Amino acid sequence: MKPISLPIALRIAGQPVVLIGEGEGAIAKSRLLRARDAQVRYVGDEPSLVEQFGQAQDSPSVMVGARACFVASDDPDTVSRAVDMARAAGVTLNVMDRPELCEFTVPAIVERGPVQVSIATDGTSPVLARLLRARIESWLPQGFVRLVDLAARWQDRVRRGTANLSDRRRLWEAALTGPIANQAMAGDDAGADQSMQSMLDGQAQAAGEVYLVGAGPGDAELLTLKGLRLLQQADVVLYDALVSQDVIDLARRDAVLEDVGKRRGHCPMPQGAITDRIIEWARQGKRVCRLKGGDPYLFGRGGEEALALVEAQIPFQTVPGISSAAGISAQAGIPLTHRGIARSVRFVTGHLAGGSLPADWQRLVDQQETLVLYMALHHLPAIQASLLAAGVAADTPVALIQNGARANQQVWVTQVDHCAEAAAAIDPDHGPTLVMVGQVVSLREQLGVGTNLADATARSWMLNA
Known part of the structure; x- marks a missing residue:
């Protein structure tokens, strides 16, 4: 469908503008007009608008010299009379929810000081315009x-x-x-x-900088606004294996994308090499986004990279992300804490450097604490034995959540004495798996019904268009 209207910016400051109607539509239009210092002639009985603008006479004289007329009414007689008066006076006209009567339409507007971005659909779908406005709002920070x-x-x-x-x-x-x-x-x-x-003065060479950005647990809508802004201005993006494709797709189309992810049994680029690569790109004057699943400083080795950047005297920013534990547990319908059930939560890596297991399981065990295990699927048989040996009840609930906070999320609920058996049925190549141990897992039966990832595909066009 070809557009039939031409978007323009109309200056109405100090100009007479007619507003006719009542209700939410008229109030919304009044806010738009007041923000632009228009001289509003109000025709209608909405109390708040009468108080603000007074009450103009409902006669053709109200149109004399008017720059535009806005009609926001559901009453057919009011609309018909307003249209007749405006057209007889040659005043350009907008009628709410009646595109066939409009000589101009009012776009959805994103404002940043004197910068205005308008989204118009020729009056065919104001709701779609508002959805697009929400997307653009996220692109343009208040700063x-x-x-x-x-x-x-x-x-x-x-x-x-x-x-x-x-x-x-x-x-x-x-x-x-x-x-x-x-x-x-x-x-x-x-x-x-x-x-x-x-x-x-020509004194400054192109300066590189680095952004350590937490990409969140997988759902692209859980990426922070600041993280999105820096990702989209980066020249180079180095991303982890845990970062979802939906988030990677938000990078600039002309950005260099490098997969530096480490996977179990496959580590093509050790951490030291990744850090060197970040510094190498930055010294070439590039803006480098180091994109990490979850939060950079929670089992993300972001602290190591930050220390290296300090030593190399390269400016950097760290942008926190929604941690995998927080995002995935919420999407799975499992609270991390709950009054009377779990008073604290503990995050533990499922294996240490070199592949060894934590040795202090006795200290990690508390019936009123939720235990969240990262990178634990492969070691779950040994972890199960350690938990039982430390005194954890065999029937303590356990959740295994694969591809959490993504459209293909899967959740298995079991208990400590059967968790190794459940883990054996999960293919680790199908995606990362988070393990949660504690009585809060039992709440999933009630809360999981309120968790819906089915709209992820429907939302993806807003993120990846």
């Missing part, structure tokens, strides 16, 4: 307005200091998508101004 302020401060100086339009465009692209942009959005105006001056 984005500080970039506008930066551009305003430097517009004249950049124009005077650059020889031609191409140089100016390259300078602005570098400033608004790299470290200077991060300084500005963090509120460091002095640092951003200093960096801009250095760039303008």
Whole structure:
């Protein structure tokens, strides 16, 4: 279907605008008009609008000199009269939920200071426009307005200091998508101004930086807004095996993607080599996103990489992610803690460096504590024996959750004395498996019915379009 309207930006500050109608639609339109300092002539009986604007006469004279007319009413007679008056006066018209009567439509709007992004569907689907608006809201952080302020401060100086339009465009692209942009959005105006001056003076070489980003447990909608912003501005993305494809697909189309994931029995790039690779890319002036499943500092070895970056004097940011334990347990319908059942939670790696098991199981055992085991599936027979030997009741519930927080999530509920047998039936090559031990697992029978991943496919277009 070809578009039939042309999006425009209409200045209505100080201009008379007619608003006719009552109810939520009229109130919503009034907020839109007040935010733009329009002189509203209100025709209707909505008490809050009468209080704000007074009550204009319901006659053709209300249209004289008006810039536009908005009609928000379900009453056919009100709509018909408003349309007749507006058309007789030559006033451009918008009628809520009646696209066939509209001479213009009002888009869904994302605002960041003077920057406005509008989404219009020719009046055919306002709901779809609002859904798209929600997606764009996530792309444009609230701090984005500080970039506008930066551009305003430097517009004249950049124009005077650059020889031609191409140089100016390259300078602005570098400033608004790299470290200077991060300084500005963090509120460091002095640092951003200093960096801009250095760039303008030709003193600054392209500076690399690193983002240690937690990708969450799998569902792309659980990625934080800051993580999404940095992922989408990265030149290079180094991602783990635990990061879902839905999250990887959110990277820029022209970004270099490198799989540096370690899998059981297969470690093509040891941790030291990964760290060296991060530093190598950053020293080439690239923006590097180190994308990790869950949270970078919870069994993600993000601390090791951060220390190496400090030593190499490379600037970096750490963006926390929803941990696998928090995200997966919620999607599986299992609380980590619950009054009267579990007063604490403990996160434990299922194997140590070199493949050995933790030795202090006695210290890890508490009937009122939830035990969450990462990377434990392969060692579950030995873990089962250790738990029983430490005094854990044989009938303590256990959940094995494979591909948690993803559309293909599977959950097996068993108990300690049968968990090794249940683990043997799970193919580890089909995805990562989290193990939860504790009485909270018994709540899944009630809470699991409220957990629905079936809409993941329906939501994927919003994330991957």
